[in-house]
Amino acid sequence: MAKENYTKYVLLGLITTNCRSGYAIKQIIDNSISHFWKISYGQIYPNLKKLVDDGLAVVEDTSQEGKPDKKEYFITDAGREELQRWLQQPIEEIPTVKNELLLKLYFSRHQPTEIAIEQVRFYQVELASRLKTYEQIERVIQNTGEGTEDAMYWLITLDYGLRTTRAMVEWCEDTIKKLREK
Amino acid sequence: MAKENYTKYVLLGLITTNCRSGYAIKQIIDNSISHFWKISYGQIYPNLKKLVDDGLAVVEDTSQEGKPDKKEYFITDAGREELQRWLQQPIEEIPTVKNELLLKLYFSRHQPTEIAIEQVRFYQVELASRLKTYEQIERVIQNTGEGTEDAMYWLITLDYGLRTTRAMVEWCEDTIKKLREK
DNA sequence: GAACGCATGTAACCTGTTACATGATTGT
DNA sequence: ACAATCATGTAACAGGTTACATGCGTTC
DSSP, rough: OOOOHHHHHHHHGGGTTOOOSHHHHHHHHIIIIITTOOOOOOHHHHHHHHHHHSSSSSEEEOOSSSOOOEEEEEEEEHHHHHHHHHHHHHOOOOOOOOOHHHEEEEEEEESSSHHHHHHHHHHHHHHHHHHHHHHHHHHHHHHHHHTTHHHHHHHHHHHHHHHHHHHHHHHHHHHHHHHHOO | OOOHHHHHHHHHHHHHGGGOSSHHHHHHHHIIIITTTOOOOHHHHHHHHHHHTTEEEEEEOOOOSSOOOOEEEEEEEHHHHHHHHHHHSOOOOOOOOOOOOHHHHTGGGGHHHHHHHHHHOOOOHHHHHHHHHHHHHHHHHHHHHOOHHHHHHHHHHHHHHHHHHHHHHHHHHHHHHHHHHH
């Protein structure tokens, strides 16, 4: 099966959520979905243009009060069809992360144990802080969006982040113990 | 902080583990560390050459009986220093996976719930199979390498995979329930 | 007029995969 | 002759980041 260009679908999907300009898309990505998807301006703007070229979206110049002009993108029927097709298609692959910490641990045999412990501890601190952010966001969604279907899917993706992160934190704790006892 | 070229360190690290040729490196990656790191021949061979150019490794032509010739790479003192430096340096970033399933769920608001459930179920099946592989490998290591320090670090990285994958499987179960009850 | 947020854009670069080409050696 | 495994390599392409350039509008 040919590999899909995901960026296309991210943009297509986001402009259906009232997130219509390149800038707004970048904002929502950084604030809401960055825990499972990231994207840079260098990808956003050229690809938005491409959506229009491919007839999947149309663009409209909008002037706002108190802010610079912006370009608003709207999905077309063809775009909606394309997005739907992709959403209904089974996922192609389960992600395999490149994990710098595990790589370092894998080669730590000939290193002082101290250093490995230090690495894991640092990782743990970062994860704990990430966890706090997730928990905070969860509370916000539960308070504001309660009941809406949007909120449901948002909470589901967030829950994924919460659970996997918690598992990682626990692994850190136990790994540090193991290394100490060595 | 400047971003490191991890491939370099993977190769440098692997040639210290008696994994000396491009082919052997590819094998060990596919069989042992692919759950946290992947790499293709298109990266391996040019980068091995680069290690030599940079004085971090030396290469030696070796002829074997019953098999074609191969090139064996050995780390130099400079290479060992460079590897050590990297291993002791704090990790730069916690990985953020691009997760196709979460992306699709995020945009599933306007889709029939059936489809979302189907996607999650498929993901769950894949994860379950991955989990079985991990558990099998774990048993093999515990039986053969017991006690050696190599085995310890191997088990630690594997444990990471086991725990996070288990958390994901549980998330799948609960998410399917949630979607059904909707 | 400086700083800041909003907004769009791109060129240079880096990383990495895919697909292909090549060939040795062994076993059937 | 051929398939399979071992072994090395590269060119074309795809995907993505970084760093920069540009400019509007508001606030201090």
